[in-house]
Amino acid sequence: QLITRWIEQGAKYEPHWAFTRVEKPKVPTTDWGINEIDRFVAAKIKSKGLEPNSEASSFELIKRASLDLTGLPPSLELLEKYAGFKGANTYDKLLDQLLSSPAYGEKMAILWLDISRYSDSYGYQDDNIRSQWPYRDWVIHAFNKNLPYDQFLTWQLAGDLLPNPTKEQILATAFNRNHKYTEEGGIIEEEYRVEYVLDKTNTFSKGILGITMECAQCHDHKYDPVSQKEYYELYAFFNNSQEKGFEGDVSVSKPAKTPILWVEQDDLDGILSFINHPDTSKLSISVMGELEEKRTTYILNRGAYDAPTLPVEASTPTSILSFSPSFEKNRLGLAKWTTHRDNPLTARVFVNLIWQEIFGRGIVKSAGDFGMQGDLPTHPELLNWLAADFMEQGWNMKGLLKKILLSATYRQSASISSKHLEIDPDNFYLARAPRLRLPAENIQDLVLASSGLLVGEIGGPSVKPYQPSGLWEAATSGRGVLANYQQDTGNKLYRRGIYNFIKLTVPPPKAIIFDSSNRDRCEITRNRTNTPLQALAMMNDPMVLEAARVLATKLSEKYTKSDQSINEAFKRIVCRELKTEEKELLQNYYDTELKHFQTNPKDAAAILDVGEYPIHPRAITPQNAALMQVIVSLYNLEETITKS
Numbered sequence: 001q002l003i004t005r006w007i008e009q010g011a012k013y014e015p016h017w018a019f020t021r022v023e024k025p026k027v028p029t030t031d032w033g034i035n036e037i038d039r040f041v042a043a044k045i046k047s048k049g050l051e052p053n054s055e056a057s058s059f060e061l062i063k064r065a066s067l068d069l070t071g072l073p074p075s076l077e078l079l080e081k082y083a084g085f086k087g088a089n090t091y092d093k094l095l096d097q098l099l100s101s102p103a104y105g106e107k108m109a110i111l112w113l114d115i116s117r118y119s120d121s122y123g124y125q126d127d128n129i130r131s132q133w134p135y136r137d138w139v140i141h142a143f144n145k146n147l148p149y150d151q152f153l154t155w156q157l158a159g160d161l162l163p164n165p166t167k168e169q170i171l172a173t174a175f176n177r178n179h180k181y182t183e184e185g186g187i188i189e190e191e192y193r194v195e196y197v198l199d200k201t202n203t204f205s206k207g208i209l210g211i212t213m214e215c216a217q218c219h220d221h222k223y224d225p226v227s228q229k230e231y232y233e234l235y236a237f238f239n240n241s242q243e244k245g246f247e248g249d250v251s252v253s254k255p256a257k258t259p260i261l262w263v264e265q266d267d268l269d270g271i272l273s274f275i276n277h278p279d280t281s282k283l284s285i286s287v288m289g290e291l292e293e294k295r296t297t298y299i300l301n302r303g304a305y306d307a308p309t310l311p312v313e314a315s316t317p318t319s320i321l322s323f324s325p326s327f328e329k330n331r332l333g334l335a336k337w338t339t340h341r342d343n344p345l346t347a348r349v350f351v352n353l354i355w356q357e358i359f360g361r362g363i364v365k366s367a368g369d370f371g372m373q374g375d376l377p378t379h380p381e382l383l384n385w386l387a388a389d390f391m392e393q394g395w396n397m398k399g400l401l402k403k404i405l406l407s408a409t410y411r412q413s414a415s416i417s418s419k420h421l422e423i424d425p426d427n428f429y430l431a432r433a434p435r436l437r438l439p440a441e442n443i444q445d446l447v448l449a450s451s452g453l454l455v456g457e458i459g460g461p462s463v464k465p466y467q468p469s470g471l472w473e474a475a476t477s478g479r480g481v482l483a484n485y486q487q488d489t490g491n492k493l494y495r496r497g498i499y500n501f502i503k504l505t506v507p508p509p510k511a512i513i514f515d516s517s518n519r520d521r522c523e524i525t526r527n528r529t530n531t532p533l534q535a536l537a538m539m540n541d542p543m544v545l546e547a548a549r550v551l552a553t554k555l556s557e558k559y560t561k562s563d564q565s566i567n568e569a570f571k572r573i574v575c576r577e578l579k580t581e582e583k584e585l586l587q588n589y590y591d592t593e594l595k596h597f598q599t600n601p602k603d604a605a606a607i608l609d610v611g612e613y614p615i616h617p618r619a620i621t622p623q624n625a626a627l628m629q630v631i632v633s634l635y636n637l638e639e640t641i642t643k644s
Helices: 002-008 036-047 058-070 076-085 091-099 102-115 133-144 149-161 167-177 189-208 228-238 331-338 346-359 380-392 397-406 418-423 440-451 490-494 509-513 532-540 542-558 562-574 580-599 601-608 622-635
Strands: 260-263 283-286 297-300 308-312
Touching: 036 380, 058 076, 058 091, 058 102, 058 397, 076 091, 076 562, 091 397, 102 133, 102 189, 102 440, 133 167, 133 283, 149 167, 149 331, 167 260, 167 283, 189 228, 228 297, 228 308, 228 331, 346 380, 346 397, 380 397, 440 509, 440 542, 440 562, 509 532, 532 542, 542 562, 542 622, 562 580, 562 622, 580 601, 580 622, 601 622
Parallel strands: none
Antiparallel strands: 260 283, 297 308
């Protein structure tokens, strides 16, 4: 009947919405809001019979914005400076201060490292060490200096093909080389070389274009207008790399694979000064480089590496945007096609990713699938307006984030009414701010920052913090330098979560418990689960217990009264003032614990004996043990690790 009605109405065919050119729609006229974003949101809210929430309190907004832009809780100084947003200390100024913080790059880099499947090991059975971390330092640097997104993509896709490329531009191409590599003997080299090219193709299509093209490796796409021929035409852009399928087994393993970028001290003193290399040894990073003689690309029958059929030339799916004859038929041409004003996907996909980062769900929920099987946008006009404006503003990433955070939509309170639950329980239409648990890395960051333990050093080699013993050893071939877990010591235990060493076969366990990516492939959207393991991790993680112990001893040195210590601990961790009933509850808990530890001093000594941060013998007191227990309870509050 549906098809019959369509025929009766003229059988007009319209292309898929995501494959149409981005046009900037007219902004609706509404009586609520601050900027254009709010006009679109208000129109949708009104159409659903809802009203927007009032603005959140200043403490809520300071915490929310700080977590969104830096991944860190606001310091006491920041909370005091912007409380009430009085005088010159406006909300706008707060955003500028946060966007200029070096921590901004670290926060934003986590999203891109998921997309670029960054890790510190090669994967597969032997899973030996690799040295791609300078690429991670570059991503942080690129976000901090606000490299326009079109350049950000161009350098990563084809920095080596730019005229007279710098080492920084070549380093950016490590984006394409972060996939798994085998170091197992007896493999077929061409099989794995093809596998690596497939990974590059799929990462580009999913992470940058927001299209799932993988199935076209074996046959024409069943839902989207992408043929198998077009898939291999896209594949051809990545098929001319100097990369090899195999460079020896784990016994001759090296931290980078051909082609390699060598970084020397002169580079670190100059154009690559953002790389945090602690010694004077040369660094090697796997990057891109083209063959002098062009490799012929074939359609592979059923996707099999050893079943080539018809040859194809590098090109792109015409349903998205025809590949202009003026573009080079290499990755630089692909980058120009990707960032062309007429490309319907690139800007839409990125602004949707940023929206997902802020609101927990993209305007298109299926952020990695803008195709026929993906979700329809909840606010299609808003998505188009944001994408068009993003390009008009020079692909300005910080500008995009500030525009979203300045909106009344973002600044709403997260309070939930019965009407919200009845009409829009999932908050698709944003009549309230979302409540979102922090990403795994930022939970670690919050604990370390609020306790004063965080080492704010930017970049450098990945670190190995506390983790349960035996995990690496239980899942290893016994070969390579990563067969056993060697925990770091000193300041390396107190770095941000982005710097934790990621071994592909055994990712950081606590991060996985809190739904981080395992980085074995491009990932666009993380899950958000709620499990007992997460509670157990927060209650028993040595890092959390050590942070509570260190903060307790610092506060007891600063204050003579327990209520003063509890007040500051709460403000550091929860980022607001205590309410009267909360004060009484926490003080009673402290008094109960103090009584127990005064009666059982050995228990106090035992509970304070956690972590490697030094403790003076005179700090081993019942008072510190009791305060530590209060602080542990604060770290375990839902409000603490939730952005609301």
